[in-house]
Amino acid sequence: MPTHLEPPSTKHHPVPSSHQSHHGLRLDHNQAATPWTSKSCTVGIRLEDVKAAADHRLTRPKRLLTTKTTKRQLPGHVLALAQRRRLLIAKAKELEKRKVIAQAKAGQRGGQYGTIEPSNVMTDDISPSVASRSVTTPALYVIKASPGKGLGMFATNDILQGTRILAEKPFFSLAERPEVSDSDPHAPSDISQAFDRLPPSEQSKYMSLHCPERPDSSSIFSIYEANCFEMGSGTCICLDASRINHSCVPNAYFSWNASIGRETLHAVKDIPMGEEITISYCPAYHTLDERKRKLEPYVFTCRCPACRPDTVFGIRSQVRRQQMLDLHEEIAEYQEDPLAARIEYRHGDERSAILSLVNVIEEEGLVYEKSLAFHEAAECYLKRGLREEALRYANKELDVDHCCVGKDSPSYKETMAFFLRIYFGGEEMLD
Numbered sequence: 001m002p003t004h005l006e007p008p009s010t011k012h013h014p015v016p017s018s019h020q021s022h023h024g025l026r027l028d029h030n031q032a033a034t035p036w037t038s039k040s041c042t043v044g045i046r047l048e049d050v051k052a053a054a055d056h057r058l059t060r061p062k063r064l065l066t067t068k069t070t071k072r073q074l075p076g077h078v079l080a081l082a083q084r085r086r087l088l089i090a091k092a093k094e095l096e097k098r099k100v101i102a103q104a105k106a107g108q109r110g111g112q113y114g115t116i117e118p119s120n121v122m123t124d125d126i127s128p129s130v131a132s133r134s135v136t137t138p139a140l141y142v143i144k145a146s147p148g149k150g151l152g153m154f155a156t157n158d159i160l161q162g163t164r165i166l167a168e169k170p171f172f173s174l175a176e177r178p179e180v181s182d183s184d185p186h187a188p189s190d191i192s193q194a195f196d197r198l199p200p201s202e203q204s205k206y207m208s209l210h211c212p213e214r215p216d217s218s219s220i221f222s223i224y225e226a227n228c229f230e231m232g233s234g235t236c237i238c239l240d241a242s243r244i245n246h247s248c249v250p251n252a253y254f255s256w257n258a259s260i261g262r263e264t265l266h267a268v269k270d271i272p273m274g275e276e277i278t279i280s281y282c283p284a285y286h287t288l289d290e291r292k293r294k295l296e297p298y299v300f301t302c303r304c305p306a307c308r309p310d311t312v313f314g315i316r317s318q319v320r321r322q323q324m325l326d327l328h329e330e331i332a333e334y335q336e337d338p339l340a341a342r343i344e345y346r347h348g349d350e351r352s353a354i355l356s357l358v359n360v361i362e363e364e365g366l367v368y369e370k371s372l373a374f375h376e377a378a379e380c381y382l383k384r385g386l387r388e389e390a391l392r393y394a395n396k397e398l399d400v401d402h403c404c405v406g407k408d409s410p411s412y413k414e415t416m417a418f419f420l421r422i423y424f425g426g427e428e429m430l431d
């Protein structure tokens with residue numbers, strides 16, 4: 001089953017050819033190796049964080065004053081940045097205030113990226129199983145029939161982009177055992193033993209989850225494969241999250257947040273009340289045929305806009321997905337051998353290939369994938385000594401990560417660290 005893979009500390013570019021293991025809702029993108037440089041940071045800018053980090057840094061005078069870069073940049077440049085920062089902070093506060101008002105009007109609680117605490121966020125003083133059960137009357141979504149798809153998750157309010165829709169504790173989990181198989185790190189016996197340890201009432205909840213008809217395997221195994229999510233180095237079942245259906249152009253993003261020990265779901269677009277909330281069970285860097293193959297274990301035919309070759313969007317999507325793959329390869333080539341790449345490819349340099357990739361991703365209506373592209377763009381500008389541009393793209397990366405994983409996610413914090421390293425001195429500051 002498709003699984004959201006959120007590695008604890010790094011993000012990697014997707015490499016379609018090596019994507020083998022999409023069991024359950026395990027999201028593959030984090031797992032994939034990549035010819036691109038691995039990304040060691042994460043998400044969306046909150047100016048308060050920049051300010052807090054800046055203040056923190058300024059209270060560490062020794063390090064500040066012994067930094068070659070800082071000494072060189074203190075005059076004028078720092079003052080201008082500080083001035084700009086003050087203006088941006090004021091603007092961000094105003095925007096935040098407006099968003100809170102808008103969300104209050106929409107009947108939601110909270111009002112910023114990642115700050116909404118939906119009613120299904122469980123407290124630590126109840127067991128995961130009880131907690132999962134308590135997710136029956138969530139504020140932002142309802143689980144109900146989705147025509148042709150079984151059950152699905154639907155927005156009960158207008159949900160703003162970046163809102164944390166769900167933060168669910170695992171119902172039960174399994175440590176990964178790569179020795180079992182590369183593509184399927186869980187032995188059926190691991191799953192049935194974990195199942196046997198559940199109390200009968202929990203077993204019946206487990207058995208009520210969707211079970212694809214697969215004659216080759218037991219129901220307990222098929223249910224796990226069709227419903228499990230990546231969870232650090234293992235996988236888990238979350239009762240509500242398991243009801244989210246797939247779209248190749250999803251409106252939400254699912255990831256494991258190790259800081260809070262929960263699977264989180266964020267709106268990557270504004271989701272109108274009544275709309276189905278969807279995630280992608282497989283990586284975006286796949287052609288239509290490849291996606292079909294990846295989705296086979298789930299035993300359904302995807303009819304999302306990207307999988308409709310009878311529509312204009314569907315036709316164009318096929319071109320774009322191929323472009324994404326080609327650009328991915330081209331960027332890797334520029335990083336490995338720029339001279340050879342310049343002869344072979346039309347873009348002339350890595351930077352313009354990355355910017356083309358960002359455009360294609362945007363046209364395709366994908367969001368999370370932009371984070372990696374923005375990161376590459378930031379690093380690329382940094383390599384050329386174009387710090388302001390690098391900062392601009394690191395800032396965009398931070399925004400995407402903020403929207404997709406939330407500020408409390410370790411990967412967001414890594415992206416913030418990356419952003420701040422550029423902000424405070426560029427590449428020389430990278431340690």
Ligand SMILES: C[S@@+](CC[C@H](N)C(=O)[O-])C[C@H]1O[C@@H](n2cnc3c(N)ncnc32)[C@H](O)[C@@H]1O
Binds near residue numbers: 151209210297298
């Ligand atoms: C993790 S479950 C999702 C919730 C499930 N619909 C339910 O009733 O519990 C995965 C299963 O949902 C169905 N499904 C998911 N996305 C779908 C889609 N886009 N179209 C049709 N069926 C879908 C498939 O049967 C798939 O095996």
